Amino acid sequence: MDQPKAVPDPSVAMSLADRTGRDARLRSVDNGAKNNLGHNSSHMLSTPLLDRIRSPHDLRHLTSEQLTQVADELRAETLDAVSTTGGHLGASLGVVELTVALHAVFDTPNDRLIWDVGHQTYPHKILTERRDRIRTLRQPGGLSGFTRRSESQYDPFGAAHSSTSISAGLGMATAHDLLAHEDTAYKDRHVIAVIGDGAISAGMAYEAMNNAGSSRARLIVVLNDNEMSIAPPVGAMSAYLSRLMSSRSFLNLRDLAGRLAKRLPHPIERTAKKAEEYARGILTGGTLFEELGFYYIGPIDGHNMDHLLPVLRNLREADERGPVLLHVITQKGRGYAPAEASGDKFHAVSKFNVITGEQAITPPGPPSYTSVFSQGLLAAAEADPRIVAITAAMPSGTGLEKFAKRFPDRFFDVGIAEQHAVTFAAGMATEGLRPFCAIYSTFLQRAYDQVVHDVVLQNLPVRFAIDRAGLVGADGATHAGSFDLNYLGCLPNMTIMAPSDELELLHMTATSAAFDDGPIALRYPRGNGSGLVLPAKGEIIEIGRGRVLREAGRQSSREKGGIALLSLGTRLGEVLRAADELAARGLPPTVVDARFAKPLDVALIEQLARNHAVLITVEEGAAGGFGAAVMHHLAHAGLLDHVRFRPMTLPDKLIDHNTPVAQIAEAGLSARHIVATALTALGVTAAAAEGLSVGRSGPTS
Numbered sequence: 001m002d003q004p005k006a007v008p009d010p011s012v013a014m015s016l017a018d019r020t021g022r023d024a025r026l027r028s029v030d031n032g033a034k035n036n037l038g039h040n041s042s043h044m045l046s047t048p049l050l051d052r053i054r055s056p057h058d059l060r061h062l063t064s065e066q067l068t069q070v071a072d073e074l075r076a077e078t079l080d081a082v083s084t085t086g087g088h089l090g091a092s093l094g095v096v097e098l099t100v101a102l103h104a105v106f107d108t109p110n111d112r113l114i115w116d117v118g119h120q121t122y123p124h125k126i127l128t129e130r131r132d133r134i135r136t137l138r139q140p141g142g143l144s145g146f147t148r149r150s151e152s153q154y155d156p157f158g159a160a161h162s163s164t165s166i167s168a169g170l171g172m173a174t175a176h177d178l179l180a181h182e183d184t185a186y187k188d189r190h191v192i193a194v195i196g197d198g199a200i201s202a203g204m205a206y207e208a209m210n211n212a213g214s215s216r217a218r219l220i221v222v223l224n225d226n227e228m229s230i231a232p233p234v235g236a237m238s239a240y241l242s243r244l245m246s247s248r249s250f251l252n253l254r255d256l257a258g259r260l261a262k263r264l265p266h267p268i269e270r271t272a273k274k275a276e277e278y279a280r281g282i283l284t285g286g287t288l289f290e291e292l293g294f295y296y297i298g299p300i301d302g303h304n305m306d307h308l309l310p311v312l313r314n315l316r317e318a319d320e321r322g323p324v325l326l327h328v329i330t331q332k333g334r335g336y337a338p339a340e341a342s343g344d345k346f347h348a349v350s351k352f353n354v355i356t357g358e359q360a361i362t363p364p365g366p367p368s369y370t371s372v373f374s375q376g377l378l379a380a381a382e383a384d385p386r387i388v389a390i391t392a393a394m395p396s397g398t399g400l401e402k403f404a405k406r407f408p409d410r411f412f413d414v415g416i417a418e419q420h421a422v423t424f425a426a427g428m429a430t431e432g433l434r435p436f437c438a439i440y441s442t443f444l445q446r447a448y449d450q451v452v453h454d455v456v457l458q459n460l461p462v463r464f465a466i467d468r469a470g471l472v473g474a475d476g477a478t479h480a481g482s483f484d485l486n487y488l489g490c491l492p493n494m495t496i497m498a499p500s501d502e503l504e505l506l507h508m509t510a511t512s513a514a515f516d517d518g519p520i521a522l523r524y525p526r527g528n529g530s531g532l533v534l535p536a537k538g539e540i541i542e543i544g545r546g547r548v549l550r551e552a553g554r555q556s557s558r559e560k561g562g563i564a565l566l567s568l569g570t571r572l573g574e575v576l577r578a579a580d581e582l583a584a585r586g587l588p589p590t591v592v593d594a595r596f597a598k599p600l601d602v603a604l605i606e607q608l609a610r611n612h613a614v615l616i617t618v619e620e621g622a623a624g625g626f627g628a629a630v631m632h633h634l635a636h637a638g639l640l641d642h643v644r645f646r647p648m649t650l651p652d653k654l655i656d657h658n659t660p661v662a663q664i665a666e667a668g669l670s671a672r673h674i675v676a677t678a679l680t681a682l683g684v685t686a687a688a689a690e691g692l693s694v695g696r697s698g699p700t701s
């Protein structure tokens, strides 16, 4: 494939003459007083060259200098857009030059460019025909914060969970080989997977490299090494990459040309090539990647267009087969001083002031569930030296940072390695430690067999602290914790708790610390509690017992066709609001906080079914979880015939990023939906008359 010769366009040349450097891209007409957080529209962006890029195709005629200017303007545009939307800024700023270079050299979308995690793709989105919508990023109805096949032909693989890119890329490259028999266009297609030094710590990445290294697939893996994950990266791989980086200076252009020229084109010369690689290995100490069967190139400066472009062009032109790993060094948060200076490099930010870097401060409110868990765990750990805590690269997200500071020897960040985290915890439990494995609901999905085979089958007392259970707002469906009640609820030996408020979370944290009879999970949502006064430590609650909060009374329940609302988790607030409304209509319901999804409080549930005409379960989880377990029990107990049972769950569809309130409304789990479900079950037609729409989660009677 020929690279079109770069012919500077006169208008581009003018804009080049006009160029005043990276920082000048952002010109503020603000005098500071007007410059309130979240109101950044007063910045005037000067992006003359970027304005001319309608698709990656337009990059392919530009010189290296012009592409550098595009990158500068792209960085300014990314910064400005994210200042109004919030999102994953640091990773995006770090790959600006790499993004421009990849799209300039490769024939995207025909060549497949896969971004691992997809959180660093804001510059990619701007260049790939989505600039007009970039300020809708993560907003209701707007662009996703990750890659998504349905969003663009330039996103060949959707992501948000990490470390999938090499597997997907190898699949595509293999498919291209097979399809080339039918259509020769596939023969020249390239597949490029960009993966970070954090994401490459996960098992899937190694599984994929192991497979790729023994294949002849034409796969280019770009290792984007910024020496950061969300937190500083941990583990031997990270240390290895640092050594690799410090033992070699950046390859200069002559070295690069020499190395690439040595890639011999024909298989017949493989033996000679092997010998050459072996010699090179001895000289340079070799690299793990070469041992795995990759042709390793690097490290190169990922912010220098003059280094990136020739290397990428060489890789594009090489007719040698087999996987290549290009090691690129970048800086997370690059080009924006507040990000570069901050500890987390602005990994994820709320709206911010571009001039000062100050992020919008959420008004002071009740503590988050995450921080209440953190408080409860610390209190338990002070009293019990056997308590240990494990995170898979999310020390701050899971609230374990304080634990790490207080008990550094009892805290373990295992890297992005949920599967390992679970089995590591299981091993600790066999020796009598009390491990808390703190993993988001959505990421625990990756460790399912470890939960089943290593924990449940051996009935080991691993405590699963499952944060972000339920819908999660702007991160959308990829991060929603919709399925944990289902995937854990079906497992024998498992105990599952779901607090209805932050006080309950404190109690449940204490309860799980004291529980040694087998695995136990507590699931709690993203967001803040309701402002309850919290004691220093929680109380141990009785396993498998719900609590009755309001009693309709036998008379009102049976005779007036009474309603029982059985709530699991933090939907309780909406359930109580629904109860108030029903009471106002003369139908005061019984309200129960189930506390446990497993074991069920069967005595209480049977009593509810016997004493009420309608029984409604409410949970923020997919169908097949708590409500299904209640229904199953009632059916076997012969009670389903006596009560109108209505399980309210998340609907059977993926709910896109949106505000939490809108997501709950879309799911059909707000107070008005609960009221509507109750009235409809009772046969009260007023619900329909009032236009209350009940989603699939709240079935009609």
Ligand SMILES: Cc1ncc(C[n+]2csc(CCOP(=O)(O)OP(=O)(O)O)c2C)c(N)n1
Pocket: 091, 094, 117, 119, 120, 160, 161, 162, 195, 196, 197, 198, 199, 200, 226, 228, 229, 230, 332, 392, 393, 394, 416, 418, 443, 446
């Ligand atoms: C399976 C999984 N676990 C955890 C996360 C949360 N997460 C998102 S980005 C990230 C760090 C990625 O680090 P790296 O690959 O080095 O990319 P960088 O942000 O540094 O560019 C983590 C842990 C995830 N997306 N997927």
